Amino acid sequence: xxxxxxxWMYKPTPxxxxxxxxxxxxxxxxxxxELGAGTFIVGSAFNNLQAMFTxxxxxxxxxxxxxxxxxxxxxxxxxxLFSSGWKTSWISRGLIFTTVFLLLGGIHLxxxxxxxxxxxxxxxxxxxxxxxxxYVGFAMSYVSAIPLWNTALLPVLYAILGIWGGLGITLxxxxxxxxxxVETVEAWSRxxxxxxxxxxxxxxxxxxxxxxxxxxxxxxxxxxxxxAGKWAPLFWVLVVxxxxxxxxxxxxxxxxxxxxxxxALLYIAIIxxxxxxxxxxYVILRNGLYTPxxxx
Amino acid sequence: MRWGMVIDLAKCISCYACVISCxxxxxxxxxxxxxxxxxxxxxxxxxxxxxFLPVLCNHCQEAACVKVCPTTATQQxxxxxxxxxxxxxxxxxxxxxxxxxxxxxxxxxxKPHHPGQDFTEMEKMGRRLYPLTEGTVVKCNFCMERxxxxxxxxxxxxxxxxxxxxxVNTCPANxxxxxxxxxxxxxxxxxxxxxxxxxxxxxxxxxxSVYYLRx
Numbered sequence: 001x002x003x004x005x006x007x008w009m010y011k012p013t014p015x016x017x018x019x020x021x022x023x024x025x026x027x028x029x030x031x032x033x034e035l036g037a038g039t040f041i042v043g044s045a046f047n048n049l050q051a052m053f054t055x056x057x058x059x060x061x062x063x064x065x066x067x068x069x070x071x072x073x074x075x076x077x078x079x080x081l082f083s084s085g086w087k088t089s090w091i092s093r094g095l096i097f098t099t100v101f102l103l104l105g106g107i108h109l110x111x112x113x114x115x116x117x118x119x120x121x122x123x124x125x126x127x128x129x130x131x132x133x134x135y136v137g138f139a140m141s142y143v144s145a146i147p148l149w150n151t152a153l154l155p156v157l158y159a160i161l162g163i164w165g166g167l168g169i170t171l172x173x174x175x176x177x178x179x180x181x182v183e184t185v186e187a188w189s190r191x192x193x194x195x196x197x198x199x200x201x202x203x204x205x206x207x208x209x210x211x212x213x214x215x216x217x218x219x220x221x222x223x224x225x226x227x228a229g230k231w232a233p234l235f236w237v238l239v240v241x242x243x244x245x246x247x248x249x250x251x252x253x254x255x256x257x258x259x260x261x262x263x264a265l266l267y268i269a270i271i272x273x274x275x276x277x278x279x280x281x282y283v284i285l286r287n288g289l290y291t292p293x294x295x296x
Numbered sequence: 297m298r299w300g301m302v303i304d305l306a307k308c309i310s311c312y313a314c315v316i317s318c319x320x321x322x323x324x325x326x327x328x329x330x331x332x333x334x335x336x337x338x339x340x341x342x343x344x345x346x347x348f349l350p351v352l353c354n355h356c357q358e359a360a361c362v363k364v365c366p367t368t369a370t371q372q373x374x375x376x377x378x379x380x381x382x383x384x385x386x387x388x389x390x391x392x393x394x395x396x397x398x399x400x401x402x403x404x405x406x407k408p409h410h411p412g413q414d415f416t417e418m419e420k421m422g423r424r425l426y427p428l429t430e431g432t433v434v435k436c437n438f439c440m441e442r443x444x445x446x447x448x449x450x451x452x453x454x455x456x457x458x459x460x461x462x463x464v465n466t467c468p469a470n471x472x473x474x475x476x477x478x479x480x481x482x483x484x485x486x487x488x489x490x491x492x493x494x495x496x497x498x499x500x501x502x503x504x505s506v507y508y509l510r511x
Binding site: 009010013015017022070072073077079086088091092144145146288290291293 | 392
């Protein structure tokens with residue numbers, strides 16, 4: 001939604017700092033962070049070192065790098081780890097979760113590759129990776145004045161997106177693997193696809209019809225903009241058709257016919273899924289509309 | 297003690313003097329406003345009416361910006377004033393997101409007021425007198441320098457001009473009143489009590505220190 005300067009906080013006003021200009025980096029940071037951490041978790045569940053390493057790299061370079069580049073003063077980022085901000089701030093908690101995950105995950109990967117690692121270390125790294133996956137949803141849902149974000153469903157949606165993306169990346173690393181694990185990952189991927197479709201529907205439905213903290217037009221306006229406004233083509237094409245309908249059709253047809261998904265189709269479906277993930281995050285960030293101050 | 301402000305909307309003449317005096321007081325660069333006016337319409341023609349709402353940081357008692365700051369750069373003083381320590385701010389802008397009133401600004405770059413030209417001597421002097429740091433978030437601080445300096449001289453904020461925020465001093469219609477919300481006998485407390493002052497968006501639970509009196 002485009003508001004004129006004179007409509008500031010009189011009409012539902014879009015947030016800009018987390019999506020426009022330098023804010024685009026934060027959009028990518030959130031995507032890469034959750035995708036990487038999700039991939040690490042899935043990789044560890046299937047004892048796939050390659051997937052775990054890929055996830056670790058995506059989080060460190062994509063997630064961590066974009067986060068740092070986004071900051072106004074990246075060299076001061078260390079302050080987050082040594083302040084008491086974690087008691088109430090989700091950004092602080094997220095950075096701590098990510099740092100601990102990268103540290104322990106990195107140690108585990110080194111030990112597992114060249115020596116023997118411990119399962120306890122991996123479990124702790126996995127727990128922090130999971131916290132890293134859900135932190136973005138909590139950070140955004142804390143913003144009470146943006147009804148589109150201020151819902152408990154957002155952390156759930158982002159957790160599903162992170163793990164689902166992780167399943168896709170793990171499948172890509174298993175392309176030449178003929179083991180039974182591939183089928184299990186595919187089965188989980190189908191389950192997460194259905195969960196994703198379900199949660200997206202519930203999410204937009206609740207924001208549209210219930211509002212969040214206050215009965216506000218901002219939530220309804222945001223959903224209308226996504227479903228039928230300026231961002232509808234992006235949402236319907238990239239999220240609904242490419243990330244939902246096509247993978248669902250592919251999953252159903254191969255499952256019903258008890259066929260293995262051709263590798264090329266599988267790759268395309270995963271790329272569509274990741275594009276849909278990015279697009280959904282974009283429209284949610286872009287349509288973060290503040291509840292106006294007027295009329296009194 | 298908790299500093300607060302009451303803005304009488306029936307007295308406000310929408311002259312923007314508060315906006316300008318705030319910019320002058322803090323030498324705010326182009327595009328940065330710590331005091332603003334929200335303009336809207338209610339009703340439909342021919343019964344349409346214009347509404348003007350002067351806004352500034354609400355210095356909320358339960359400030360969302362203080363809670364979300366990952367480095368505790370945004371702090372709240374004993375007297376309720378919420379301010380930003382520019383040396384601690386990392387520029388993550390979570391506070392900008394969390395403020396339901398949108399009264400924070402991320403200062404990406406200090407720009408001159410005259411595009412395509414260098415900073416004027418006035419602007420250069422302003423940066424020396426009131427340094428702002430690029431890459432950090434800035435906001436209204438209730439003119440805490442004036443309050444602190446004035447109180448050190450034994451002056452009373454809200455009563456003595458030298459210890460009172462610039463926007464209150466400059467208001468030609470006396471629409472703004474500043475004082476101690478914790479003191480039940482202060483003018484601000486009496487105005488809120490007697491004229492049913494209300495804060496903006498109380499439903500967010502932020503407990504703002506800026507109250508409004510109806511049109």
